[in-house]
Amino acid sequence: MPHSSDLQALAGLLQIPQRVVVLTGAGVSHESGIPTFRGSGGLWRHYRPEDLATPQAFAREPELVWEWYHWRRTLIAQARPNPAHHALVALEARSPDFTLLTQNVDGLHALAGSRRLIEIHGSIWEVRCTVCQAVTVERRLDLPPLPRCPSCGGLLRPNVVWFGEALDAERLVAASEAAQHAQVMLVVGTSAVVQPAASFALWAKRAGACLAEFNLEPTPLTRHCDFAFHGQAGELLPAFLASLASRL
Ligand code: BJW
Ligand code: ZN
Numbered sequence: 001m002p003h004s005s006d007l008q009a010l011a012g013l014l015q016i017p018q019r020v021v022v023l024t025g026a027g028v029s030h031e032s033g034i035p036t037f038r039g040s041g042g043l044w045r046h047y048r049p050e051d052l053a054t055p056q057a058f059a060r061e062p063e064l065v066w067e068w069y070h071w072r073r074t075l076i077a078q079a080r081p082n083p084a085h086h087a088l089v090a091l092e093a094r095s096p097d098f099t100l101l102t103q104n105v106d107g108l109h110a111l112a113g114s115r116r117l118i119e120i121h122g123s124i125w126e127v128r129c130t131v132c133q134a135v136t137v138e139r140r141l142d143l144p145p146l147p148r149c150p151s152c153g154g155l156l157r158p159n160v161v162w163f164g165e166a167l168d169a170e171r172l173v174a175a176s177e178a179a180q181h182a183q184v185m186l187v188v189g190t191s192a193v194v195q196p197a198a199s200f201a202l203w204a205k206r207a208g209a210c211l212a213e214f215n216l217e218p219t220p221l222t223r224h225c226d227f228a229f230h231g232q233a234g235e236l237l238p239a240f241l242a243s244l245a246s247r248l
Contacts (some may be wrong), residue, residue: 027189
């Protein structure tokens, strides 16, 4: 089925209250100066994911993995939410039933003011003890190269989900339920290749949702979408919100 790129038509659908779910990825934070993972300038072009984002890599070379996370934490600490993050806050405010599922670990959705938010891959601002499993918020940037747990002395790790690791069970259930009950699902700035996140959109579609993608380029999900908009999320989403507002 060919998809539409008519923002007004998508805005028209939301004139009637709908259960809205949004799935975001690294593309949403790109305009805040945070590199994406894949594609030109993506993090994976310089580092192999299996070297950095797996439990095996951390067991083998925790210094290297922490070095990467110290660098990213410093970069993200300087970043501010962009118009795409703000547009999603505005969409939440006008939607009676709204859930934002993000793969991003940077915390920018929360900083922008999103509240009905599930960070399915965790947060770069939390650490977890590899021994006692305690999770704590840690925003200091001057951590030692290999930070240790203040309670038990165990090695700390970023509280994020690496390849081969299970998503937090509660978040996974909440995200799956939201996806399966969505009437409209917006998929923004994700390459839609990492599971299970990419499948949330397909489950929503299978359960009858209208699927709309906002991305610089087509993804494996595009052919399943009812709407596909190509461009910068920071321009497309505010334009979409403006279309909604002009219909009030
Ligand atoms: C713009 C833009 C602009 C740019 N405007 N757009 C089934 C089949 C095959 C494999 C698997 C499977 N199930 C599980 C797997 C394995 C694996 C997986 O998916 N592998 C695939 C790569 C093949 N999945 C897992 O391992 C997951 N775990 C799991 O399933 O566990 C099962 C299990 C059960 C029980 C016990 C044990 C295990 C976990 C996945 C964790 C992913 N982790 C990372 C790192 C997080 C921490 C960190 O950030 O440091 O998450 S990897 C990385 O990819 C990160 C991201 O969240 C994730 C997705 O990337 P994203 O967000 O899509 O970014 P990009 O860069 O890929 O795309 C950016 C997009 O934006 C592009 O499309 C651009 O065009 C666009 N863009 N600028 C609009 N301005
Ligand atoms: Zn501990």
